[in-house]
Amino acid sequence: AQSVAQPEDQVNVAEGNPLTVKCTYSVSGNPYLFWYVQYPNRGLQFLLKYITGDNLVKGSYGFEAEFNKSQTSFHLKKPSALVSDSALYFCAVSPGGYNKLIFGAGTRLAVHP
């Protein structure tokens, strides 16, 4: 079965420190991978995606993600966290890339001043 796992319900980090939000996936074929962020009372906002090519993908608001095929992972990273980064982060995979997204359960990121 195709699935996405986000092993941490919550990640706590101090402002200015680097952050990592983990994601692993299980999908047949080449995966198309996405990260979205959800702020309270707002919809999901697209951050970045991996389709092919360079394993390090850069996205919005200084976020980046590293695709690792051997570990089937797509971890989200940011070199220096901001308090305003506090939100719910979702990893998603699109089997084949042209249809539905399969989401993880989400990871709540809390950045403390």
Place this chain on the structure above:
Amino acid sequence: DTGVSQDPRHKITKRGQNVTFRCDPISEHNRLYWYRQTLGQGPEFLTYFQNEAQLEKSRLLSDRFSAERPKGSFSTLEIQRTEQGDSAMYLCASSFDGRGTDTQYFGPGTRLTVL
């Protein structure tokens, strides 16, 4: 371009009533998706359209659920005989099926509460 819009933003209904939600996609987008999100979970796919054709439906979409996109623009999602288990956030997304893999852009959602 104002993004994906959904109406209403909130809906409270009594069990057994019918409800209908509307989604207006980004204007040039030809694909439209519906997802459902319950508390503490990621969104789950329900169905999607390319133009006016409904191309895939999840088994989550019971026969009480129906979605339409009559002219390939806005879409409606109707739930008949609502049940308490239907309480959730219903999200709409749209994308443009062009070159490369399309990115889905989401609306703010409609929160349904069934009493």
